[in-house]
Amino acid sequence: MPRTRIHRTPATPWWRTAVSYQVYIRSFADGNGDGIGDIAGLRARLPYLKELGVDAIWVTPWYPSPMKDGGYDVADYRAIDPSFGTLAEAEEMIAEAHAHGIRVLLDIVPNHTSDQHTWFAEALASPPGSPERDRYLFRDGRGPDGSLPPNDWRSRFGGRAWTRTTDPDGTPGQWYLHLFAPEQPDLNWASREVRAEFESILRFWFDRGVDGFRVDVAHGLAKDPALPDLGIPEELLFEHERHREGHPHWDHDDVHEIYQSWRKIADSYAGDRVFVAEAHVREDRLANYLRSDELHTAFNFPFLTAPWEPEALRSVIDRNLASHGEVGAPATWVLANHDVTRQVTRFGRKKTLLGEHGYDIESAGPCDLDLGTRRARAAALLMLALPGNAYLYQGEELGLWEVEDIPEALLRDPTWERTGGTVRGRDGCRVPMPWSGAEAPFGFGPRGSKPWLPQPREWHGRTAQTQSGTPGSMLELYRSALRLRRGQRGFAAESLRWLEAPPGVLSFERAAVLRCAVNLSSEPYPLAKDWGVLLSSDRIENGKLPPDSTVWLWGGGARAV
Numbered sequence: 001m002p003r004t005r006i007h008r009t010p011a012t013p014w015w016r017t018a019v020s021y022q023v024y025i026r027s028f029a030d031g032n033g034d035g036i037g038d039i040a041g042l043r044a045r046l047p048y049l050k051e052l053g054v055d056a057i058w059v060t061p062w063y064p065s066p067m068k069d070g071g072y073d074v075a076d077y078r079a080i081d082p083s084f085g086t087l088a089e090a091e092e093m094i095a096e097a098h099a100h101g102i103r104v105l106l107d108i109v110p111n112h113t114s115d116q117h118t119w120f121a122e123a124l125a126s127p128p129g130s131p132e133r134d135r136y137l138f139r140d141g142r143g144p145d146g147s148l149p150p151n152d153w154r155s156r157f158g159g160r161a162w163t164r165t166t167d168p169d170g171t172p173g174q175w176y177l178h179l180f181a182p183e184q185p186d187l188n189w190a191s192r193e194v195r196a197e198f199e200s201i202l203r204f205w206f207d208r209g210v211d212g213f214r215v216d217v218a219h220g221l222a223k224d225p226a227l228p229d230l231g232i233p234e235e236l237l238f239e240h241e242r243h244r245e246g247h248p249h250w251d252h253d254d255v256h257e258i259y260q261s262w263r264k265i266a267d268s269y270a271g272d273r274v275f276v277a278e279a280h281v282r283e284d285r286l287a288n289y290l291r292s293d294e295l296h297t298a299f300n301f302p303f304l305t306a307p308w309e310p311e312a313l314r315s316v317i318d319r320n321l322a323s324h325g326e327v328g329a330p331a332t333w334v335l336a337n338h339d340v341t342r343q344v345t346r347f348g349r350k351k352t353l354l355g356e357h358g359y360d361i362e363s364a365g366p367c368d369l370d371l372g373t374r375r376a377r378a379a380a381l382l383m384l385a386l387p388g389n390a391y392l393y394q395g396e397e398l399g400l401w402e403v404e405d406i407p408e409a410l411l412r413d414p415t416w417e418r419t420g421g422t423v424r425g426r427d428g429c430r431v432p433m434p435w436s437g438a439e440a441p442f443g444f445g446p447r448g449s450k451p452w453l454p455q456p457r458e459w460h461g462r463t464a465q466t467q468s469g470t471p472g473s474m475l476e477l478y479r480s481a482l483r484l485r486r487g488q489r490g491f492a493a494e495s496l497r498w499l500e501a502p503p504g505v506l507s508f509e510r511a512a513v514l515r516c517a518v519n520l521s522s523e524p525y526p527l528a529k530d531w532g533v534l535l536s537s538d539r540i541e542n543g544k545l546p547p548d549s550t551v552w553l554w555g556g557g558a559r560a561v
């Protein structure tokens with residue numbers, strides 16, 4: 001095993017300021033040419049990630065899975081899906097990443113298993129009230145013959161959140177809960193056995209050297225034991241979730257003791273292991289997950305969904321820094337992931353606010369890709385100048401856009417089927433990466449291989465190879481930003497100070513020598529002359545920052561930026 005070259009500074013754990021990179025493994029790099037990204041492909045691209053300058057990778061689920069929801073339907077938490085590789089390869093990848101100075105986070109999916117998990121098979125084969133059924137949420141139906149679902153909860157992918165089972169003798173049986181697809185039965189976190197199992201799974205991977213976990217649906221595990229009706233009409237569901245108070249299955253208070261026990265496990269390992277929560281909760285409740293004996297970090301989704309507007313961005317930044325500051329947690333910035341429309345596309349539209357679904361592209365109107373690209377560059381420099389840690393989603397460093405014309409027959413997101421073909425879902429941000437060459441598969445796999453989703457022909461202009469070493473490319477912008485961020489002490493400060501600026505311009509100071517200005521107005525913004533340009537997302541002409549661009553400044557003059 002190669003020796004690890006990761007250096008630790010005991011005072012500040014790495015994850016407080018890290019830049020992590022999300023690897024959606026199915027679409028990252030295909031080592032064996034079957035059209036599906038895999039561990040071999042990821043290993044071959046570790047030098048690229050090192051050169052990019054990231055501190056860690058987060059690998060989306062790579063466990064055995066029927067892939068009904070891109071691997072978020074896990075059949076065995078201690079193994080690797082054969083389409084991605086083997087456990088031995090996974091261990092080698094972890095060691096190699098460490099040798100490159102890159103930490104590795106995995107994705108843990110504790111809210112639900114796959115319906116192909118042995119536990120679920122055992123539950124179906126066992127009678128109502130059995131310990132095997134108690135690992136999930138099985139209930140009798142309502143109505144005289146039990147033909148109505150136990151309550152009115154809805155699946156996040158559309159349709160109801162309950163499916164009726166068939167008993168071994170062929171008669172209709174109990175119902176089980178699935179807040180996502182029917183192939184993703186929800187676990188019963190009131191069960192001691194469930195808790196013990198996940199603690200053991202965490203140890204299994206910590207023992208293999210992983211540095212932490214992204215916690216899927218961290219806000220969903222605990223349910224109100226009475227499973228009461230929501231009593232909300234369908235069209236108000238998302239609105240209700242946003243303002244939820246005492247919701248029976250999102251952000252239930254019982255969830256916190258689970259994370260207290262997980263934190264103890266992480267802390268019992270050497271090095272700084274970390275959790276990052278995917279918790280869609282009301283903003284004023286997110287810090288509850290980040291108390292010092294719970295999870296370390298949580299994605300800032302209000303930042304990700306914010307429109308490209310100065311007041312909205314400034315306000316979301318302030319709110320996040322204030323609430324996290326109260327519990328001593330660092331902010332975790334993110335602009336993209338595998339569930340939402342890519343930023344180049346959403347910032348190129350008239351309406352830049354991301355809808356409740358994160359991917360309701362049909363209603364979003366036309367997109368100006370040049371404008372979206374400019375703004376995505378500016379947004380990246382804004383995000384990377386903020387105090388705290390940040391996550392990149394594979395392909396954002398290449399300026400990839402949302403692929404909105406995938407043929408319907410190829411769509412894989414369960415959302416498409418569950419909404420009766422009305423919402424296309426999230427496949428458009430999951431199209432395999434273009435690495436090199438003039439035509440598909442653009443180096444994603446060997447020549448002649450067919451990626452699992454088709455890549456746009458126009459991506460030949462956005463391959464890593466085309467952009468590498470090309471001044472002004474998106475890739476070189478990200479590389480420069482990460483290099484500067486690592487090297488400049490000013491970026492280590494955990495706070496920022498807003499500076500005076502005209503309407504539409506956000507300007508802040510990270511340290512006496514480091515400033516950032518974002519121009520969201522329609523006028524060029526004159527920069528103070530006694531500050532030097534460290535990096536800018538667009539060309540600075542005559543000392544002016546163009547609209548839709550960001551600059552990092554270096555200096556120490558008395559005048560405001």
Ligand code: NOJ
Nearest residue numbers: 069072180216217338339
């Ligand atoms: C959040 C994941 O990011 C998403 O892709 C998945 O569909 C759901 N959780 C369910 O696991």
Ligand code: CA
Nearest residue numbers: 032034036038
């Ligand atoms: Ca493959």
